[in-house]
Amino acid sequence: MSKGPEPAPSPSLIAGARSTGAGAPNFTCGLDATLKVIAGKWKPLILYFLLQGPNRYGTLKRAIRDVSDKVLIQQLKELEADGILLRTDYKEVPPRVDYMLTPLGYSLAQALEPLCSWGTENIAEVQRIFAERDGWRRKSA
Amino acid sequence: MSKGPEPAPSPSLIAGARSTGAGAPNFTCGLDATLKVIAGKWKPLILYFLLQGPNRYGTLKRAIRDVSDKVLIQQLKELEADGILLRTDYKEVPPRVDYMLTPLGYSLAQALEPLCSWGTENIAEVQRIFAERDGWRRKSA
DNA sequence: ACAAGTATGCACCTTTAGGTAAGTATCAAA
């Protein structure tokens, strides 16, 4: 059995395997690495949306519906710190800031396209999947 | 700011990962849909690993290191229920079961390849990212 | 004067995905 005394740090949307706990992250494969970078409920959506070009905070907020300010800001900051996107503060009077992909971020966002296509092409199946999930996977009131 | 109880049927480009709460999940973007299917700490890894062909439970368990039995089984079951993979129980004496991708699952797994490549190609950056994260983004003991 | 929009910060709280450590049934090898 797995006995790892690990803290277990990611009850998130997506996450990859963990490294031994410290030191050099040893990824099993590239996927593992990528997953950790885009781990966060809205990150993939943010990246994909930014493929359209730079966007102001407010625009993102409205585009990525249901996201809270706290989390959106938080994930944007992480992506920025990770070199995935660039924040530009125009130092203007009513705050004006925008976010755009860095080259690294751009390539990452592009790598998401197949997932997007898959979802689009199989939208029917996916709808079915969630119809069922909401159907019989419901017990707690 | 986000108000909450509002169904808000507005025409945004990207939908939030959460449907309005009930009824047909209305995805605007395929990515949104796909993300929900592969949401789970080990699902992408499972899918990607199964691209190699059918595998027994034990093999997966050993391959996807650090995953616990509970979660591995759980995610396998979900993927199976979602029509992403197929479970075969050989009804043998010492249990023997294996999992393989369905055509749907196969296409999904393939859509993960770019992410895998991205991770591999940018492994250096990613290592740096996590080195930094573990560096100064650490405070709790 | 006052509400509203702008991009955030922060304290507090809930939710839940995921981890741990048990146990099950059966057979083979030591």
Next chain:
DNA sequence: TTTGATACTTACCTAAAGGTGCATACTTGT
């Protein structure tokens, strides 16, 4: 007969991701 491997199951618990709501500093519209 005790151990180990197989593929799970279940009860219980934790950590942290994400949500809520309030606050800020400044300006424009009414």
